[in-house]
Every structure is written in structure tokens, then in C-alpha cells.
Amino acid sequence: MSAGRAAPGRIWPGEWVAARLGVRLVDGERPAGVGLADLAGLAVRRNPRRAHLLVSTVLGKHVPTDPRLVYGAGLLLGRLVRARLKQEPLDDPLLAGALAQNDGAAVALRDAHKGPHAPIQAVVFGYAETATALGHAVADALGGAYYLHSTRRPVRGFVPYGAFEEEHSHATSHLILPADPDAFDRDVPVVLVDDELSTGRTALNTIRALHAARPRRHYIVAALTDLRDDTARAQTQSVAAALGARIDAVALATGRVELPPGILPAGQRLVASLSSGADPARDGHAARHAVERVDVGWPDGLPEGGRHGFRPEDGRRLGEELPAMADRLARALPAGRRRVLVLGFEELMYAPLRLAEALADARPDLEVRYSTTTRSPVLAVDDPGYAVRTRLVFPAHDDPPDGPGERYAYNVARGFDLIVLVVDDVGDTPALAAGLLRRLAGVADVLLVTVPAHRRQSR
CATH class of the missing domain: 3.40.50.2020 (Rossmann fold)
Known part of the structure; x- marks a missing residue:
């Protein structure tokens, strides 16, 4: 059975790619009672190895999600x-x-x-x-x-x-x-x-x-x-x-994903045809909204994620501390904001996710969504049948070992009253202020939350 269909009354965010590149999603087993098109839309990669990208509807990476x-x-x-x-x-x-x-x-x-x-x-x-x-x-x-x-x-x-x-x-x-x-x-x-x-x-x-x-x-x-x-x-x-x-x-x-012959050059031609001239992701968006810092009180010694390991006792401590951190974040929100995006930073996904979850629980009057920035270059197309409708381009801001390069924030350029950006202290740099923060401030007011990156303890 083909999974490339939308739920009744909705446009599947893969129709644009399916129509132009002939990509089809075909369901196999459904252990959770849903099919592939329920769990993913489609976009086109800016990548010489693959033309298509499955864009998850439940991951919170490219698509802001509850x-x-x-x-x-x-x-x-x-x-x-x-x-x-x-x-x-x-x-x-x-x-x-x-x-x-x-x-x-x-x-x-x-x-x-x-x-x-x-x-x-x-x-x-x-x-x-x-x-x-x-x-x-x-x-x-x-x-x-x-x-x-x-x-x-x-x-x-x-x-x-x-x-x-x-x-x-x-x-x-x-x-x-x-x-x-x-x-x-x-x-x-x-x-x-x-x-x-x-x-x-x-x-x-x-x-x-x-x-x-x-x-x-x-x-x-x-x-x-x-x-x-x-x-x-x-x-x-x-x-x-x-x-x-x-x-x-x-x-x-x-x-399975069914791909027609010649999809890679077809995808590259499509990217080239839609990327000629000025890149709308780079134009405009001059900083005009406020940027404020918020200290949510991240607990001393608690790892910000699993880069160096995360133990059961770390999870229990995080669960105990989350309500207080969410309360501090909620008290910092400007009045009148309803649609709030909590935006994580590349590998830093779990701490922003749990903060967003706790904020949504604490403030049911808000529409809280969560996503993160990424290294992955994807074509943006402003069409309801396409999974990545907007993109912000900005320079890397954590001194990556493979050198400077572009980074991206997708589907965040419209529809939010407030963006809560969560980074670790390694990524809280002048390049962040001049790059991503400036781009986000062209979209909405921004609250910046910095958490300490886990470091080797001296013996």
C-alpha cells in the first residue's frame, strides 16, 4: 500500500517532491499503527550523495513540533x-x-x-x-x-x-x-x-x-x-x-522508498533551478526584535546531554529540576506571546526538548513548539506540499573542528511570537550573536538560554 497520501483534509508535506521527482513511500509493517507518510514528509537535499530527504514529523529537527x-x-x-x-x-x-x-x-x-x-x-x-x-x-x-x-x-x-x-x-x-x-x-x-x-x-x-x-x-x-x-x-x-x-x-x-532512475541528477537540476539569483534565505531579516538572556538555573554538575554519557541518576535529577527551570523560563516570557518556539542547537537536542515539554505543561495557554538547528543543507520551497518551507542560513558558532561553514534553521521564519534559543556555553560566542541571534531577531523576540557543556572533572 502506498503511504504517500495525506490524512483526510490535509496536504501531505511530500506531495511536491513526489510530483516532481517521482519519489513514492510504500508501507510495510505498522507496529505503531501509522504509516511512513504519517511519520515523514519529503524535501530535496543539497547533497551530492542523495537527492531526497525524509523529513520526520515526530523528531523535532527540521519541523517545529509539539x-x-x-x-x-x-x-x-x-x-x-x-x-x-x-x-x-x-x-x-x-x-x-x-x-x-x-x-x-x-x-x-x-x-x-x-x-x-x-x-x-x-x-x-x-x-x-x-x-x-x-x-x-x-x-x-x-x-x-x-x-x-x-x-x-x-x-x-x-x-x-x-x-x-x-x-x-x-x-x-x-x-x-x-x-x-x-x-x-x-x-x-x-x-x-x-x-x-x-x-x-x-x-x-x-x-x-x-x-x-x-x-x-x-x-x-x-x-x-x-x-x-x-x-x-x-x-x-x-x-x-x-x-x-x-x-x-x-x-x-x-x-520502502521507491526512487525512479536518474533521481540524483534530477534533484541536482531542481536545486540549481530554484537556487539561481539571490538566496531569499539570506536577504532581509535585519535585526529589529529584542534579544534577552534568561538563566533557567541549570543544575551544577548535571550533563546537558549524552555526549559523554548520561546515567539514570542524571535523568532522575533532571526530572526533579525541570519544573523549577520551566517556571523561571515562563516568568521571563514577555506578555502577550502565544506561539513560542524552543530552538535547540545541533547535537544539543534533549535539554531543549525537555525544557519545551515542561514549559508546555506549565503554560497550557501557550502553543509551544520545538525544533533545532542543523548542519544539513536542504532546499526550502514555500509550498504546503513540501516539508521545509523556510530556511535561515547562518555561520557555525562553536568553532567546529571541520572548520567554519553554514548552518541552518528550518521552518522558523514565520508564525512565532517568541523564540527561545537554547545553546551550550561552547556555542555561546560572538559568532552566535552576529549570526544566528541576528537572524532570529529578524523573525521574533528572542530569549537566549545557555547551559554549561559537560567537561572532564579535574582529579
Whole structure:
């Protein structure tokens, strides 16, 4: 069955690409009761390796989304992992209602899976930059399993546990930098979390790297969508046999993307035809709105995410402190604002997500949405049948090791009364003030929240 259709009364944000490039989404199994078109729209990449991009409706990366839906979908994926590990069935009807934006459905989805959960012996590994918060949510659903995500940021004092390549990405190199390698280096099931499982090569590259450092008996690959074909699935089992390990996969929806011959040059021609002349993403937007700083009181010693590891006790402490942080943020909001975007920063996705979630709970009179900036270059087309309608372009502001370059914020250029930008202190630089903050201030008033990046503690 083709999944490239909109829900009744709505335009599917993939129709534009489907009509021009002939991309089709075809459903397979629907473990969460939804299909591929429910979980993703389509856009066109500015990337020489791939023409199309699946743009998730539940990830909160490119599309501003209710943070309760984002966190709830991640928790649901974690429940699928839990069901696989415990050999238990899981039947959840709530995701479809949340995607349909039924009243209270996103909150119901989040609350149904939030726990508390009995801990499961496992470690969870997420992929930067897209799946860092998604991996956190999966770990939360496993009762606060130890969590670590890859990073593209070398950090002084941290010795790499390993590294691997993401072959199809525009920024391919990933580092693994746990503060406590022993917490990660255990023979318990390893859950690898990504937003999309296309060929499975990145996951297999990671499993080989992890297995070379410390053999494990069981790996589970968890993704929002599993698009592997029969050849890729067979390759997964071949790698498992060669390693003497078990490799399972779970996803909210499975299926395939059908691509016509010649799609890559066709996509490149489409990008070229729509990118000639001045780039509207660069024009205008002179700073005219206010920019203010807000101290939400991020707790001393609490990691801002899983770049160097996030323990169950870190998750419990964050849960205890979130209401007070959300209250400080809510008291700083200018009067009269209704539509608020909480915008995270590349790999820093989980802290902004949980702040956005807590703010939405504390202020039900607000329409709170969540998304993050990204390295990924995507064509923007202002059409309701296209998933990325606006883009802001700005320079990198955290002194990245691969040098200066463009960064992007999608679908944030209209419709918000206030933008709450959350960055870590490494990214709070003069380049931030001159770049992203200036661009955002051309859109709406901005509140800047800076959280401390986790650092190696001196002995």
C-alpha cells in the first residue's frame, strides 16, 4: 500500500517532491499503527550523495513540533525496544491521534509511556546529530539505561572509545567519547538509535566498531522508520553471524522508498533551478526584535546531554529540576506571546526538548513548539506540499573542528511570537550573536538560554 497520501483534509508535506521527482513511500509493517507518510514528509537535499530527504514529523529537527509528541514518540520507540528485550507484545493506538493533532493526544501519548519503568540492563547509543534526543527518550523508556551519543565535536580531556563513518552524510565522522568507558563497556544489550534506517550501513559500521572494542552478544537497532530492502536485511544477518552476535531491529513503521532512475541528477537540476539569483534565505531579516538572556538555573554538575554519557541518576535529577527551570523560563516570557518556539542547537537536542515539554505543561495557554538547528543543507520551497518551507542560513558558532561553514534553521521564519534559543556555553560566542541571534531577531523576540557543556572533572 502506498503511504504517500495525506490524512483526510490535509496536504501531505511530500506531495511536491513526489510530483516532481517521482519519489513514492510504500508501507510495510505498522507496529505503531501509522504509516511512513504519517511519520515523514519529503524535501530535496543539497547533497551530492542523495537527492531526497525524509523529513520526520515526530523528531523535532527540521519541523517545529509539539514537544510532548516528540518525547512521546521517542518513548514509544523505547517501549518497542523494551518489548523486544522482554519478549512482550505492545499495542499502542495513541500515536495516530497525536499525529492527527487531536486535543490532548500528544500529552496522552507522552504520559502513557513516561513511566516510571523498571530498569532494564542495557546501554543505549544515539547518533549525532539527528537522534541525540531520540536516543535519550529510548533510554528513559528502558528505566533510565546508561546513554551515550556520538559527537562530531572533539573535547579536550576525553579519549575516544571509538569512531565510525556515516557514509551517506555530508559530515561523516563520528566520535565516541564516554567520560566513564566502564559504564558503556559492558556485555549487555546495546541499543543503537537513529531517526531513519535506510540501508543499515551506518548501524553495521557502528556495531563492528563497538564489537572490536568489546564484543557483545546482542544488538538492537531502533529507528522511527525502517526502510531497508531484503538485501540490506540479509546483510545485517550476515554481519551478525560473522560477529557471533544477535542483531535485531525495531521501528515505528517499516516500508520502502521507491526512487525512479536518474533521481540524483534530477534533484541536482531542481536545486540549481530554484537556487539561481539571490538566496531569499539570506536577504532581509535585519535585526529589529529584542534579544534577552534568561538563566533557567541549570543544575551544577548535571550533563546537558549524552555526549559523554548520561546515567539514570542524571535523568532522575533532571526530572526533579525541570519544573523549577520551566517556571523561571515562563516568568521571563514577555506578555502577550502565544506561539513560542524552543530552538535547540545541533547535537544539543534533549535539554531543549525537555525544557519545551515542561514549559508546555506549565503554560497550557501557550502553543509551544520545538525544533533545532542543523548542519544539513536542504532546499526550502514555500509550498504546503513540501516539508521545509523556510530556511535561515547562518555561520557555525562553536568553532567546529571541520572548520567554519553554514548552518541552518528550518521552518522558523514565520508564525512565532517568541523564540527561545537554547545553546551550550561552547556555542555561546560572538559568532552566535552576529549570526544566528541576528537572524532570529529578524523573525521574533528572542530569549537566549545557555547551559554549561559537560567537561572532564579535574582529579
